[in-house]
Amino acid sequence: MTDILQTEGLGISFGGLKAVSNVDLAAKANSITTVIGPNGAGKTTLFNLISGALKPGYGRVVVDGRDVTGRSPAELQHVGLARSFQITNLFFEMTVRENLRLAAQRLEPVRHMLWPPRRTDRAARKVAELIDRFDLAAKADEQVGTLSHGEQRRLEIAMCLASEPRVLMLDEPTQGMSHSDTKDTARMIRDLATDVSILLIEHDIGVVMEISDHVVVMHQGQKLAEGSPSQVRADPAVQAAYFGQG
């Protein structure tokens, strides 16, 4: 399998703090790569560096063989990298279908936007597919503000997929969810990896162990270990830095 996303010696410091220090990461196509680590380990900062929210101090970000270091989130969307910002991208007074329709809009060639009879085809198909895939049919015409927290989180992920990215970054997708919503969301994320490569930050170790193909452990800004879920779990350095905490 080829690497769809790589970081090479990536890092940034805030004053004297090495928040992310010289991190090499490689995510395989159509797999789930999960970044774990204790609070303050540098996971979110690493995501910010990859997704263009922060400019790296040094190092490179490569998506599908292209150097995209320092590009803006909008530019990265064009090379197929999308990041879910939890529920902050949702329009709460619009329906689920309308939210998805807006997110799918960029699938339409510009000439179709100017020619109404052809306009809806591809985006409408995508919206229908996402409603089905994310179990949102019963809520499709409800205002987003009336949905449960778990449904809103699922919709946010669905909206990221509307633009058909090749890499999807999810930052703690099960945070604040009930046990049953967590299980459903984990299953959906696992299913998604058949068509999109997923880079995940996840605190729920049960979810990490169940759905990850590859786990990268961060500690004090550095990559401490990586491997399969069971390899990482058995690593004494990881146990001391992370699992040993609980």
Ligand SMILES: Nc1ncnc2c1ncn2[C@@H]1O[C@H](COP(=O)(O)OP(=O)(O)OP(=O)(O)O)[C@@H](O)[C@H]1O
């Ligand atoms: N903009 C910033 N300015 C200064 N320090 C920062 C900034 N962003 C993050 N940090 C610091 O960098 C370190 C790494 O933070 P980061 O949020 O990346 O960790 P994390 O692993 O995502 O933690 P958590 O699991 O608690 O979300 C922390 O010490 C944090 O205080």
